[in-house]
Amino acid sequence: MMKLYSGDLSPYSARVRMQIYAKGLSHIIIERPTDFGTPKFRERLPIGRIPVLDIDGDLMPESEVISEYLEEVFPQPSLLGATPRETAHIRTLARLGDIYLMNNMFMLSPQTRVSSRNEGIVELLGGQVVRNVKALERMIGRDGFACCGRLTLADCALAPALFLIENVLPGTGLDNPVPQNRNVASYWAAIQQQEAAARILAELHRGLEERRELIRTGAFDRMMAASKAAMEAAEQ
Numbered sequence: 717m718m719k720l721y722s723g724d725l726s727p728y729s730a731r732v733r734m735q736i737y738a739k740g741l742s743h744i745i746i747e748r749p750t751d752f753g754t755p756k757f758r759e760r761l762p763i764g765r766i767p768v769l770d771i772d773g774d775l776m777p778e779s780e781v782i783s784e785y786l787e788e789v790f791p792q793p794s795l796l797g798a799t800p801r802e803t804a805h806i807r808t809l810a811r812l813g814d815i816y817l818m819n820n821m822f823m824l825s826p827q828t829r830v831s832s833r834n835e836g837i838v839e840l841l842g843g844q845v846v847r848n849v850k851a852l853e854r855m856i857g858r859d860g861f862a863c864c865g866r867l868t869l870a871d872c873a874l875a876p877a878l879f880l881i882e883n884v885l886p887g888t889g890l891d892n893p894v895p896q897n898r899n900v901a902s903y904w905a906a907i908q909q910q911e912a913a914a915r916i917l918a919e920l921h922r923g924l925e926e927r928r929e930l931i932r933t934g935a936f937d938r939m940m941a942a943s944k945a946a947m948e949a950a951e952q
């Protein structure tokens with residue numbers, strides 16, 4: 717049995733969910749791990765992050781690794797290229813979504829909820845996001861897909877990244893750079909119409925609403941403090 721440990725608001729999980737939806741892998745169970753954020757989860761998974769693919773108890777972390785594994789095990793319909801060169805281009809765009817956009821956005825997101833923002837962090841990471849949206853502007857497909865004229869692993873990594881840029885970046889005081897980048901803006905409008913993308917975007921929005929409510933009531937800070945204390949106690 718295969719299970720994907722995931723969370724609505726986790727962009728890296730959304731990347732794998734989009735692939736699962738696009739490939740029609742409905743037998744993969746998708747659930748939030750009940751022990752996420754606890755020492756028990758970290759004990760099982762030293763990296764301590766989601767997504768994780770559970771293959772009959774064999775745990776595989778890291779979204780890119782999981783995505784590539786799923787392509788090998790379930791090759792059809794393929795979200796890779798028709799040639800090695802096309803696949804390499806898909807992987808380049810997926811890395812742009814992951815390392816250059818999502819990772820910076822993920823590190824930046826705590827700055828949306830602190831009482832006093834660290835402007836050095838915002839400038840450093842936000843600057844990287846702006847620079848890399850400009851790079852994407854020159855590389856993105858002009859026909860509604862990241863490349864190859866059809867849905868690929870590149871779209872699965874870029875859609876959650878652009879969600880974060882649109883919905884989270886403005887909370888750091890920076891403007892969303894997408895409207896100033898015409899090709900990225902057209903792509904973003906088009907990819908949201910694809911069924912698998914629309915599904916993960918609805919889940920991401922639902923996760924964001926839930927998170928905002930937890931922050932508003934103070935429950936999120938309490939959860940984070942309890943998780944940190946439990947982690948420190950477990951390390952002693």
Ligand SMILES: N[C@@H](CCC(=O)N[C@@H](CS)C(=O)NCC(=O)O)C(=O)O
Nearest residue numbers: 726727728764765766767778779780
């Ligand atoms: N490089 C990892 C990043 C995964 C990641 O950062 N996941 C976040 C949720 S989107 C997480 O689990 N964070 C928990 C933590 O930082 O402790 C991947 O591609 O899967």
